[in-house]
Amino acid sequence: MGRTKTENIPADVYIQFVRSLFDNAHMLVIGGACYWILGFMIYLRTHNPLFLAFSFILLSISLFRYFGIRAFRKAGGVIANVEEAQQWERNYILKGSLQGLGLGALCFISIYVYPDPFAELAATSLSLATLVTVVGRNYGSPRMVRIFSVTFIGPAALALLLRMDVPSVVFGLMIIPLTFITINSADHVRNVLFSAVIGHKEAKKLAHRFDRALNTMSHGLVMLGPDCLVVVANAEAAHLMSLKSADALLGRSIHGLLMRGVAGGMLAPKDCRYIEAQLTRALREGRDRKVLVSLANGQHYEFSAREGSQELGVITFEDVTARVEAEDKIRFMARYDSLTGLPNRAYFQELIGEAMASGDLERLCGLAVLDLDDFKSVNDTLGHPVGDGLIYAVAERLAAVAGPGVTVSRFGGDEFMIFFDRVEDESHLISQIDAIFIDLQGEVDVAGHGLRIQASGGAVLSRVKDTDVDAMIVKADLALYKAKELGKNTWRLFEASMDAAFRNRQLMKADLRTAVESKGLRVVYQPIVTMSTMRIASCEALCRWDHPDLGPISPSIFIPLAEEMGIISEISTFVLHAACTECAKWPAQTSVSVNLSAKDFRNRDVVQK
The missing domain is CATH 1.20.140 (Butyryl-CoA Dehydrogenase, subunit A; domain 3)
Incomplete structure (x- = not known):
């Protein structure tokens, strides 16, 4: 040197x-x-x-x-x-x-x-x-x-x-x-x-740093020697194992550590064997592996095993109760409706899809959709908190129906879905839905307001192998529309004719939109005669639609369709323009009148155009 x-x-x-x-x-x-x-x-x-x-x-x-x-x-x-x-x-x-x-x-x-x-x-x-x-x-x-x-x-x-x-x-x-x-x-x-x-000095400094790093970890850590006995442990490991110091862990085996949990009644013997097998296998094969363990007191621990250097194995573990609870909460929020606690639309479809994919494909199943009548008026007049209270009251009554073979969901807004698995026949489904409607009847008190529950519903009965969730929902909705057409506060079972009517209605909507956009409508004038002079004093402008395949369509059919589609203001504007143009050609004493939809008075579309 x-x-x-x-x-x-x-x-x-x-x-x-x-x-x-x-x-x-x-x-x-x-x-x-x-x-x-x-x-x-x-x-x-x-x-x-x-x-x-x-x-x-x-x-x-x-x-x-x-x-x-x-x-x-x-x-x-x-x-x-x-x-x-x-x-x-x-x-x-x-x-x-x-x-x-x-x-x-x-x-x-x-x-x-x-x-x-x-x-x-x-x-x-x-x-x-x-x-x-x-x-x-x-x-x-x-x-x-x-x-x-x-x-x-x-x-x-x-x-x-x-x-x-x-x-x-x-x-x-x-x-x-x-x-x-x-x-x-x-x-x-x-x-x-x-x-x-x-x-x-360097070794002492390094040992001090290692000791500080080891004992300030939020994870418990034990290091196992070639004989699978603990050679290094940190303070957090001792704390999680309810031991006074890390030295008390030295010389113990994985089995000995896990048996402390069994002796304290926190861990079942079979869970102990499973955890030991998983950790030992991970260390032996040199692969990282994580094992989540749920204890009897509600705590959750995550064990991670990995092979270290020089034939040393490392096992870390931590209390992940807060994380697991947060994940459960997130999972619940993603699957269940926050107001009612019922399965939401996505989770309902997942549950029903899994249920239909298993079991006898020849069995019958049913699906019903319920919609509260005039619910919008409750929100508009009494406020959304009262509306939420009414939704919650209905959900409580429907939740009582849920059980083996029956799944209830809030599908969104004021709409609920009920799935019936293993229905015996049509009469069995009808009796179940009738019982549900009977249970829904009556008043509920929401924030001091007595509200009467009134709902309309649609249902469908299908064989599992012949349908799927989406198809059943569409058919149940068609039956619901039919129930509302018949005066609400009732329910209807889907029939094949409803499907045809629905398809025809959809086609007519498409043709009506095309007619409005291409100005395929026409205006006729109904004279208004003064009785004293027997002269024409005015004319009423009337809109007419000649369908290329079906011929003349009654205004009582296409006007409600236009209101439903939101294009009524375009028809009103077309009629006003045509009537004014024609009236300008008439004698000065002759006027014209045009009928407007009630929806035209709720917005300014006609005035702005």
């Missing part, structure tokens, strides 16, 4: 390195004792008091460093900031330098000043042995390592070189590289530890 790796180390790492200098203080006491013993032994061998003095000096320096470290420990062993760390490092370097200089001086004196074989061996061995401990103890301070390396080796190498004999010079040169080896070894140790510390 390069030496520059830790040049700009983070403050907290630098503080930790400095703090490492103050560990293992007892080693200084052991070292000091060794220094004193060897110094004393050299003194006994040489009888030179200088070596005795060195033994006590080195012992004193070792004790001085030892008590300095003890003082650091007594102060709490805590370094608050970089400045404080630098101060402690300088203090350590100062005391360590004294030891290095003392030991180096002992080597120089033993080798060059007062040479003695034993003194040389003892001093050199002591320096090398101390140098070995420098890497492991002082890696946290590069300056201290360099000082120790120079002070331990430098004086000994210099002394050997000064002796000027070949063996000593060679030996002196050979020990000089120990300085660089020691420095590089310390740098290597420091870089390795630096990488480890940084890696630990």
Whole structure:
């Protein structure tokens, strides 16, 4: 590793390195004792008091460093900031330098000043042995390592070189590289530890982020090992499982987790087996799968299984009660009428289509359509809230009829549909509809208004294989139109002649529209004679229509058709224009009169034209 790796180390790492200098203080006491013993032994061998003095000096320096470290420990062993760390490092370097200089001086004196074989061996061995401990103890301070390396080796190498004999010079040169080896070894140790510390910090930071992400999830999550036992779980999973902590989930199997729901009466055993099978299969096959579970207390949970990396499986689950209830509400709103709660038009047709597609296709079924008579006048005179109240009252009475084989729907506005499945015969259908009309009779109170329910209806009886929903609705409507023609407040069963009459009526409407657009109508004039003079005083303009196939059509037929189609104002305008044009040719005393429809007085179409 390069030496520059830790040049700009983070403050907290630098503080930790400095703090490492103050560990293992007892080693200084052991070292000091060794220094004193060897110094004393050299003194006994040489009888030179200088070596005795060195033994006590080195012992004193070792004790001085030892008590300095003890003082650091007594102060709490805590370094608050970089400045404080630098101060402690300088203090350590100062005391360590004294030891290095003392030991180096002992080597120089033993080798060059007062040479003695034993003194040389003892001093050199002591320096090398101390140098070995420098890497492991002082890696946290590069300056201290360099000082120790120079002070331990430098004086000994210099002394050997000064002796000027070949063996000593060679030996002196050979020990000089120990300085660089020691420095590089310390740098290597420091870089390795630096990488480890940084890696630990990153791992700790990553673990913290993972833990935070895991435990702030809105989903419960468990991670399964290769043995299908939980190895990771988050706080939400513990909460949803009614456990105090996520640790309580560790080591459990999918079966064990689901059995908690069975034991609490929230989950049926068969549901437990189904869920376990689905999740286990998804994990085994490596496919994503979701399972919606409805609990006994009305809650809904969604389990999602997916295969993770390194043979780990992941299961997430969440409380989706609000979502399921919202979906049910949306589904209800899409299928049922908001006022009455009955199936709406689309859902009614879906239900009837499914019912007719199943079962015996030879069976008879019936469909009835009911329309409230003069309902528009209720809305116009009493307001729409009262009209809604009347609709709701009718729906309540019809809903009582619904049951197996009978489906009731609000088809829209004031129109209701009733489907009868498995009708025995025509008399059976007639008796059912008659009973419904009898139940509808009577008054209802709506917001203080007594309203009488009056309805007209049409019905059709068909064999399932010979018809479909749309065809039955058309035929029931035709029967309804016939009931209204006969005076309302009654109902009629569809007959084939109604279909023919309806088709003829539709064709006549189309031909009438063509005649109006192509001005195929004509105007005749009925003279009005003054009885006193027996002279023509005026004429009444009358519209006539000669059908190309049917011949002359009575106004009593085509005028109501025109009113129903909304083209009566065009006929009135045509007659007025023709009458005025013709009247302009008559004598001045002769006038003309034109008949207008009641609908012409309700709009301004004729006036504007």
